[in-house]
Amino acid sequence: MSTNAPTKIVLHHSSVSLSRSMDQTNAINDYHKSLWNDRSKLGLYGGYHLTIDGYGKITRYRGDEEIGLHCIGANDSSVGVCLQGDFNIEMPTKEQLTSLSDILREYGLPVFFHREIQANRTCPGSLITREWLNNFLLNAKIEY
Numbered sequence: 001m002s003t004n005a006p007t008k009i010v011l012h013h014s015s016v017s018l019s020r021s022m023d024q025t026n027a028i029n030d031y032h033k034s035l036w037n038d039r040s041k042l043g044l045y046g047g048y049h050l051t052i053d054g055y056g057k058i059t060r061y062r063g064d065e066e067i068g069l070h071c072i073g074a075n076d077s078s079v080g081v082c083l084q085g086d087f088n089i090e091m092p093t094k095e096q097l098t099s100l101s102d103i104l105r106e107y108g109l110p111v112f113f114h115r116e117i118q119a120n121r122t123c124p125g126s127l128i129t130r131e132w133l134n135n136f137l138l139n140a141k142i143e144y
């Protein structure tokens with residue numbers, strides 16, 4: 001359990017195209033179970049706190065007070081949010097973006113990309129740039 005309140009959101013992608021599966025929630029949970037076998041207080045194994053499938057459904061894997069398993073160097077100070085999809089080859093769906101904006105409004109925390117904290121990563125994909133995020137935040141009228 002973390003004793004620190006989260007200070008940031010770390011944004012991820014699943015690296016699996018939505019053309020393969022619009023709902024990767026169970027696959028992510030199973031994969032993370034095989035990697036770490038670290039069960040959350042909610043009974044799930046996903047290392048992210050939240051994930052958003054291609055339909056915009058939000059699933060919580062971990063409570064905010066739990067340490068995540070999503071970004072070395074920020075697991076104990078962040079909320080890990082994973083958009084399902086491969087954003088090296090596609091963009092998030094409208095439904096995902098609606099859910100993401102809801103999450104960002106709820107937390108009111110600055111957003112960092114996985115690759116900005118942990119070296120040798122492209123996550124959340126090369127199409128998700130700081131310019132794209134800033135435009136998204138502006139259009140969704142989200143301020144920190």
